[in-house]
Amino acid sequence: MVYPKIVKLLLLLLALSFRPAQASITAKKGLPYRHAVPRRMIAGVKVVDTPIVRDAHDYALKHSSDFAYKHIMRSWLFGAIVIEHNETLRNTVDLEVHAVAALLHDLGWDQTPGSPFVSNDKRFEVDGAIAAREFIQNNKHGKRWDERRVQLVWDAIALHTQPSISNYKEVEVVTTGNGILSDFQGPILGITKEEYSAVLSKFPSNVEASYDIRHVDAALGGQLCLKLPL
Numbered sequence: 001m002v003y004p005k006i007v008k009l010l011l012l013l014l015a016l017s018f019r020p021a022q023a024s025i026t027a028k029k030g031l032p033y034r035h036a037v038p039r040r041m042i043a044g045v046k047v048v049d050t051p052i053v054r055d056a057h058d059y060a061l062k063h064s065s066d067f068a069y070k071h072i073m074r075s076w077l078f079g080a081i082v083i084e085h086n087e088t089l090r091n092t093v094d095l096e097v098h099a100v101a102a103l104l105h106d107l108g109w110d111q112t113p114g115s116p117f118v119s120n121d122k123r124f125e126v127d128g129a130i131a132a133r134e135f136i137q138n139n140k141h142g143k144r145w146d147e148r149r150v151q152l153v154w155d156a157i158a159l160h161t162q163p164s165i166s167n168y169k170e171v172e173v174v175t176t177g178n179g180i181l182s183d184f185q186g187p188i189l190g191i192t193k194e195e196y197s198a199v200l201s202k203f204p205s206n207v208e209a210s211y212d213i214r215h216v217d218a219a220l221g222g223q224l225c226l227k228l229p230l
Contacts, residue, residue, distance in 0.1 A: 043202035052141040076102035079179025083189035101156035129158035
């Protein structure tokens with residue numbers, strides 16, 4: 001189905017017109033330090049490795065095309081790199097919230113016929129946010145989350161194509177959006193070319209590294225040109 005792909009493309013192109021939020025956010029007093037969690041390395045990037053993150057990864061893999069899955073993984077890893085390179089973010093971001101939001105941010109773009117996530121009356125970002133919330137609430141580990149963490153995931157997904165709003169939200173929301181944006185803008189916010197290339201090598205986009213409309217159109221198999229003149 002081409003239509004939802006075109007909608008996502010247009011929203012992403014709009015997002016590209018915004019500058020990513022700089023991570024100069026003041027640490028919140030009393031915020032729990034959530035980095036004392038298991039970690040693993042993916043494409044040279046250190047990421048959180050807890051049961052709910054593993055479950056979210058498997059859920060995303062199950063409900064994503066190969067193209068979407070690789071985009072999801074790149075978005076998560078780029079966000080993790082941004083966090084690692086910024087002292088404030090290292091001390092403030094809830095790593096599980098960021099990971100789950102990044103991994104599930106495109107559930108509303110599910111192309112499976114009869115998808116349980118996609119509605120006829122809501123934006124794909126909202127569909128995805130609702131699906132992610134239901135995933136957390138039904139997950140045995142997610143049931144331990146308080147409502148604030150669930151809401152942060154919801155907001156991060158619902159607003160990930162709206163940087164003019166999300167850039168003024170909590171650090172988890174901002175960082176989720178910046179990780180996704182990095183997949184289209186290239187190395188930004190402290191991500192080095194070497195780090196970026198390592199992630200692309202592990203999860204290739206299968207298109208030339210050009211971050212303009214032709215790049216995104218190629219990633220969608222040229223389908224944009226069939227519906228929308230450039």
